[in-house]
Amino acid sequence: MKIPPSDRGTIMEGTAFILLTQGIHGISYGLVLFLAASGLSMIFGLMDILNLSHAYLFMLAAYFAFSIAQVTNFWVALLLAPLAIACIGMLLERYLIKPVHPFGHTPELVLTLGIGMVLLEVVKSIWGTTMLTVMPPESLQGFIPIGYLKYPVYRIFIIVFTIIILCGLHQLFRRTRFGTIVRAATVNSDMVSALGINVPRIYTLFFGFGTWLAGLAGVVVAPLLSVHPGLADQVGLDAFVVVVLGGLGSLWGAFVASILIGLLNTYGIQLIPTVAPLITFSLMVLVLTVKPTGLFGDRQ
Amino acid sequence: MQLVVKDLNTFYGAIHALQNISLSIAEGEIVALLGRNGMGKSTTLKSIMGIIKPRSGSIQFNGNELAGLPPHKIAQAGIGYVPEDRQVFGNLTIEENLMMGQMGIKNKNAAGPKWTLDRIYEHFPFMVKKHGLKARFISGGEQQMLSIARALMGNPSLLLIDEPSEGLSPIIVNEVRDILAEINKEGVSVLLVEHNYKVAVYLAKRIYLMGKAHIGYENSVGHLEAHPEIRSQFLEV
Numbered sequence: 001m002k003i004p005p006s007d008r009g010t011i012m013e014g015t016a017f018i019l020l021t022q023g024i025h026g027i028s029y030g031l032v033l034f035l036a037a038s039g040l041s042m043i044f045g046l047m048d049i050l051n052l053s054h055a056y057l058f059m060l061a062a063y064f065a066f067s068i069a070q071v072t073n074f075w076v077a078l079l080l081a082p083l084a085i086a087c088i089g090m091l092l093e094r095y096l097i098k099p100v101h102p103f104g105h106t107p108e109l110v111l112t113l114g115i116g117m118v119l120l121e122v123v124k125s126i127w128g129t130t131m132l133t134v135m136p137p138e139s140l141q142g143f144i145p146i147g148y149l150k151y152p153v154y155r156i157f158i159i160v161f162t163i164i165i166l167c168g169l170h171q172l173f174r175r176t177r178f179g180t181i182v183r184a185a186t187v188n189s190d191m192v193s194a195l196g197i198n199v200p201r202i203y204t205l206f207f208g209f210g211t212w213l214a215g216l217a218g219v220v221v222a223p224l225l226s227v228h229p230g231l232a233d234q235v236g237l238d239a240f241v242v243v244v245l246g247g248l249g250s251l252w253g254a255f256v257a258s259i260l261i262g263l264l265n266t267y268g269i270q271l272i273p274t275v276a277p278l279i280t281f282s283l284m285v286l287v288l289t290v291k292p293t294g295l296f297g298d299r300q
Numbered sequence: 301m302q303l304v305v306k307d308l309n310t311f312y313g314a315i316h317a318l319q320n321i322s323l324s325i326a327e328g329e330i331v332a333l334l335g336r337n338g339m340g341k342s343t344t345l346k347s348i349m350g351i352i353k354p355r356s357g358s359i360q361f362n363g364n365e366l367a368g369l370p371p372h373k374i375a376q377a378g379i380g381y382v383p384e385d386r387q388v389f390g391n392l393t394i395e396e397n398l399m400m401g402q403m404g405i406k407n408k409n410a411a412g413p414k415w416t417l418d419r420i421y422e423h424f425p426f427m428v429k430k431h432g433l434k435a436r437f438i439s440g441g442e443q444q445m446l447s448i449a450r451a452l453m454g455n456p457s458l459l460l461i462d463e464p465s466e467g468l469s470p471i472i473v474n475e476v477r478d479i480l481a482e483i484n485k486e487g488v489s490v491l492l493v494e495h496n497y498k499v500a501v502y503l504a505k506r507i508y509l510m511g512k513a514h515i516g517y518e519n520s521v522g523h524l525e526a527h528p529e530i531r532s533q534f535l536e537v
Contacts, residue, residue: 177403180396184389190351191387196375196404196454 028155030262031162035217037239039210045249055236056116061218062227074137082215089211134222247297302327308357319513330490332500335510341493350374380456386447390436401453441472465496509534
């Protein structure tokens with residue numbers, strides 16, 4: 001059957017329209033999740049640290065973005081807030097996490113969760129518990145037409161920005177000295193230090209880098225969701241599922257799992273709202289039962 | 301003396317793995333450390349390298365005290381380490397493995413001309429074609445060569461080598477042996493831990509024999525060759 005051009009817009013409305021917008025919504029949320037989760041996953045992969053304060057650093061970045069954007073603008077916030085988070089991350093690693101690491105996973109989990117709690121209280125005492133709004137920069141406000149759809153520019157920006165970061169990560173690991181050292185240290189850190197490389201320093205830098213990514217995610221998410229103390233739990237939990245689902249330490253696993261969780265979340269809320277929150281966790285349980293190392297991981 | 305180890309004591313938990321180990325290496329010398337399995341040969345190398353922290357004792361290298369320093373400082377002082385089982389980075393290419401040997405070393409301790417990728421490829425021609433290949437895909441012998449070459453890239457004046465001939469066919473063992481002789485001619489001293497007695501006496505002028513956690517014999521290769529009863533005491537199973 002041939003559809004006259006004038007009718008196509010009408011046909012696109014309805015289910016197809018919803019599915020498509022929700023699809024792009026899901027991908028953009030998934031990519032934010034990826035930014036938030038990638039640092040968590042990479043830090044675990046290299047340093048064997050499961051940093052429970054990661055989501056709280058992410059939340060702190062959103063607050064930094066709010067305050068910096070008030071004084072200057074969004075772009076300055078996007079530059080400065082993640083750097084500030086990276087500095088805090090490096091200080092935490094150097095002075096709190098590193099001394100505790102030799103004593104095993106349990107003290108480390110308690111410590112990093114404690115750091116998260118402290119950050120949460122600090123945020124509440126400085127910014128309060130009300131929802132704060134960060135506006136996207138003017139150039140990213142409004143809608144752009146995609147075919148017959150009008151889609152928020154800011155969500156497109158998130159997709160493009162995250163893909164640029166992802167390509168940057170790939171280049172960093174493949175082409176730079178730092179990336180080569182990190183790949184080598186992931187498999188044999190003793191040997192790396194026996195070649196004259198200061199591995200503890202690399203660890204601190206890398207921890208800073210991972211938290212920088214969490215900072216980026218926090219800034220980018222601020223105009224998308226409102227800034228509030230529950231942000232850490234809301235996105236942090238999803239990010240944690242992403243890391244476990246994708247396989248601890250696997251960057252590509254985290255990427256695939258992020259998109260998957262993003263899509264499941266948005267389609268779930270749209271199509272079966274009552275059980276939507278269960279979907280991600282059911283998927284995690286299902287995958288872990290079949291493959292305990294996650295989709296792409298080799299560690300339990 | 302280039303390296304003087306004195307009264308080195310190392311523990312694994314409660315186990316006294318090295319008891320008052322003392323040994324020395326002159327510049328340009330090849331010295332072999334032999335003994336049965338589990339005597340502490342590898343532990344000696346790891347303790348010198350700082351991978352296991354010795355509890356007491358002194359490690360003087362060119363007059364500087366190294367005991368207690370982290371491994372990267374010891375490598376930067378000019379000691380190269382070729383561990384048992386090669387321990388190449390299987391997820392890195394041959395060329396990346398080689399570059400790893402150079403990245404952490406700032407000072408030039410080179411004995412003789414400096415090592416570059418070009419010079420490495422001259423000494424190890426098989427690497428030219430395979431330079432982009434992940435190290436886990438090359439043979440055991442090639443991995444051994446790569447492990448040695450990687451250490452050389454840091455321009456060490458002393459190499460600690462742990463069982464380079466282990467698990468290799470006789471032809472490849474001879475290739476590794478000849479490479480070590482070649483490197484030594486360029487001025488690099490070698491502390492060689494070996495199971496293969498023939499390789500050890502071919503390369504070394506002096507031999508240390510280890511008994512359980514201690515050094516039980518030290519003399520020239522000629523002396524050891526003339527005393528088969530010492531060989532049977534320390535080496536034969």
